[in-house]
Amino acid sequence: MALVLVADDDADIRDLVTFKLEGLGLETISVEDGETALAAIRERRPTIAILDIAMPGLSGIDVCRMIRGDPAIADTPVLLLTARVQEQDVERGFAVGADDYVTKPFSPRELVSRVQTLLSRTRA
Amino acid sequence: MNPRPPPPDAGSTSIGQLLRRAFGGVVALVFLMGVAGLVATVPPFVAISAPLNDLLRTRSSSGVVRTLLFDGQQGLDGYLLTGRDTDRTSYLMARQDYPAAEAGLRGVTIDETRALVETLATEATRWWALADQQVNGMPGARPSSAEITREREQFARVESAYQALDLRLVQKIREINRANNLLNGVALVVLAITTALAGWFAIRIGNSATRRITGPLGQVLEAVARIGRGEREVRVTLAGAPTEIEEVAAAVNTAAFEGDRERRMFDAFQEHSAAVRHHLSRGEAVAAAAQVLGDLLGADHVVIRLPPDPDGEPEPEIWSAAGAAGDPTPLAGAPVDWDASQPGKAVVREVGQTPPGPMTAALNAAAARRVIEVTFGEGGTATGQLTVVRQRGRGGWRPYEVHLAGVFAADLARILTHAKLFEQAHELVARMREVDSTKMELLWTVSHELRTPLTSVAGYLEVLIDREAGPLNAAQERMLGVIDQNVVRLRRLIEDLLMVSRIEAGRLALSHDLLDLSALVRTACTEIQPAANKADIAVTCDIDEPMTIRGDRENLDRMLLQVLANAVKFTGSGGTVTVAARISGPNAELVVRDTGIGIPAADLPHLFTRFFRATNAIRQAIPGIGLGLTIVSTVVERHGGTVTIDSEEGVGTTATIVLPVAGPADDDATSAHRTDMHEYSSA
Structure with a gap:
């Protein structure tokens, strides 16, 4: 059973994403900030990490960079949630090793399809 | 500047002298003519009258002698014939008077007739002797006929002597008359010649005097006329003209020099005051004004003071000519009662005539002799005071210099007012920019913050519509559809606002x-x-020909959708929207034509202004916030293209978008390149 970490400071969005993922039969961990997300990843080793970029404290970009810098968890696929207006966030995200991104406001269908793609890539 | 005209030559003659000479000449001529007339007439008169008088006296005396002889002869004849005593008495009376008459004749006779007189006297004496014999012989002895004959012959000789004498006298008188006539003729000729000569000389003297006066006067007049016509450089140059005219010429030259100087000064003023006007800050304008005025007027110091304003006491402007003595600083610091100051005309102050006090002390410190002082301002309020100092040993201020200072000050007042208004406007613009920037920042933040709740709304909506949260009945599905449409609209609105705030923020x-x-x-x-x-x-989109351009897909998509959305939005039911595209030279030309409500002509110039909406769109309550064309034109222009909107109200609108086609040299190598990247913090 795949485990997906969802990190976003907006509880409604976290619930929406986890609702959709659980609908696919996936297990989820829901966290509200970067520090908690990083701790959870180190502890639970999720299959995929979905990180919102704009979080208080450690941003999604910071967390992604730390994941890639920690050999124990460095191969965790990372999907970033970004506000579309912040174009350079996408560049910075890829620069620190993110695998994909979805811009807000996003379609839950679109997000789920991206997650499935990442999962199939991990299994392969 | 032209050199000053030289003073009149001291060696020249004056008009007075000239006239005195001319009139003196004429008077001398008249005098000479009188003398000539006298010379011509008096000597002949003198030469003639004396001998003529002698002749006439001689003739008169000879007449008396003859009359007495004739009376004597008549008496003798009568007595001899009748023996009457009356005849004898006649004879005796004549005989008695005769010697005196003869003596008289002798006394008056001229030398030329003396001989004839003597002959007459001799013959007469002889006759008297014969006659006496005959009278004395009576009454007794009557003379014989021989005696009578002798007596008659003797009397004939007397008569003949008398005739000879008279003839001679008459000849002599005729001679003298002839000589007299000749002399008269000569005198006439001499007089005529003298008169002619005198006239000629008088004309010559007159002409010469006139020429020497009117010639130079004409030159002066001509110069004055030319100066009057505006030939500033003209000066009168005279050589050997009468002193008065040279003085007039010098005065004309001085006037022309001053007039020229005045005009040059005002020309320079025009030129330089334009330069002063270029300064938009008050401080710079005042500094430039002080220098320009100092140079123009050849002043030693110029001080410009401005009244205190809410920002404090402005620094006075001090300008001093190179090498000027004295210190104008106290003058700049001397107190001014601004409340009592009224803008007015420039006045000249003579140092020494000012009452003792700080002002006089300041003037003395600046080594001032004469100063022009003018308070300038606008609308009765003093906005500054100008003091122009000329030092001791320099000339006084000419009226036009004072006038110029006044005009200059008035000009400066206007410049300062304009500069002040400009500064205020500048501040206002800066403040408005700040407000605008704050507003756009707010718009950005608000729009961005709106997106987060919208993400949840749209996401859950999708989950509901996908029936992931359970089955839906028809009414629920329709309602969720309405929500979805409005979420889409809201999202587009937020995206437009974000786009515009991004454009505005660069x-x-x-x-x-x-x-x-x-x-x-x-x-x-x-x-x-x-x-x-x-x-x-009906949307017709018939485009097959590929048109390669270089650009940003996302923004071009948004732009194209906006153009088409506008066409659809403003076209009523049953209308058409036609989309056509073609390559035109180096450009791709896209034409979107609709049969919609059109745009009023008055609104066309404002179409690309953000938040502007056409008046008919507002009237018909067509939704929108007026950002579409701002985004379209910005995206197109940033791609090096142009947007043109042609429209007729009630007929339709045609939008023409021209974008440059990518050249054959273009390849994908530069596609990663981005322009206008700005670092900014995440919102």
Whole structure:
């Protein structure tokens, strides 16, 4: 059973994403900030990490960079949630090793399809 | 500057002298003529009258002698014939008077007739002797006929002597008359010649005097006329003219010199005051004004003081000529009662005539002799005071210099007012920019913050519509559809606001990928189709030819969709929207034509202003916030293209978008390049 970490400071969005993922039969961990997300990843080793970029404290970009810098968890696929207006966030995200991104406001269908793609890539 | 005209030559003659000479000459001529007349007439008169008088006296005396002789002869004849005593008495009376008459004749006779007189006297004496004999012989002895004959012959000799004498006298008188006539003729000729000569000389003297006066006067007049016509450089130059005219010429030259100087000064003023006007800050304008005025007027010091304003006491402006003595600083610090000051005309102050006090002390410190002082301002309020100092040993201020200072001050007052208004306007613009910037920042933040709740709303909506949260009945599905439409509309609105705030902030980043514009247009047409179908509008999009351009896909998509959305939005049910594209020279030309409500002509110039909406769109309550064309024109222009909107109200609108086609040299190598990237913090 795949485990997906969802990190976003907006509880409604976290619930929406986890609702959709659980609908696919996936297990989820829901966290509200970067520090908690990083701790959870180190502890639970999720299959995929979905990180919102704009979080208080450690941003999604910071967390992604730390994941890639920690050999124990460095191969965790990372999907970033970004506000579309912040174009350079996408560049910075890829620069620190993110695998994909979805811009807000996003379609839950679109997000789920991206997650499935990442999962199939991990299994392969 | 022209050198001053030289003073009149001291060696020249004056008009007075000239006239005295001319009139003196004429008077001398008249006198000479009188003398000539006298010379011509008096000597002949003198030469003639004395001998003529002698002759006439001689003739008169000879007449008396003859009369007595004749009386004597008549008496003798009568007595001899009648023996009457009356005849004898006649004879005796004549005989008695005769010697005196003869003596008289002798006394008056001229030398030339003396001999004839003597002959007459001798013959007469002889006759008297014969006659006496005959009278004395009576009454007794009557003379014989021989004696009578002798006596008669003797008397004939007397008569003949008398005739000879008279003839001679008459001849002599005629001679003298002839000589007299001749002399008269000569005198006439001499007089005529003298008169002619005198006239000629008088004319010559007159002409010469006139020439020497009118010639130079004419030159002066001509110069004055030319100066009057504006020939500033003209000066009168005279050689040997009468002193008065040279003085007049010198005065004319001085006037022309001063007039010229005045005009030059005002010309320079015009030129330089324009330079002063270029300064938009008050401080710079005042500094430039002090220097320009000092140079123009040849002043030693110029001080300009401005009244205190809410920002404090402005620094006085001090300008001093190179090498000017004295210190104008106390003058700049001397107190001014601004409340009592009224803008007015420039006045000249003579140092020494001012009452003792700080002002006089300051003037003395500046080594001032004469100062022009003028308070200037606008609308009765003093906005400054100007003091122009000329030092001791320099000339006084000419009236036009004082006038110029006044005009200059008035000009400066206007410049300062304008500068003040400009500064205020500048501040206002800066403040408005700040407000605008704050507003756009707010817009950005608000729009961005709106997106987060919208993400949840749209996400859950999708989950509901996908029936992931359970089955839906028809009414629920319809209601969720309405919510979805409005979420889409809200999202588009937020995206537009974000786009505009990005444009305004200069944060619009574009990539330069090679794209097929035709494909983009076809996609946009497909995207707009549902909205068009719903409004019953036929969208024709017949584009096959590939058109490669370089640009940012996302923004071009948004732009094209905006153009088509506008066409659909402003076209009523049953209308058409036609989309056509073609290559025109180096450009791709896209034309979107609709049969919609059109745009009023008065609104056309404002179409690309953000938040502007056409008046008919507002009237018909067509939704929108007036950002569409701002975004369209910005995206197109940032791609090096142009947007043109042609419209007729009630007929339709045609939007023409021209974008440059990518050249054959273009390849994908630069596609990663982005322009206008701005670092900014995440919102």
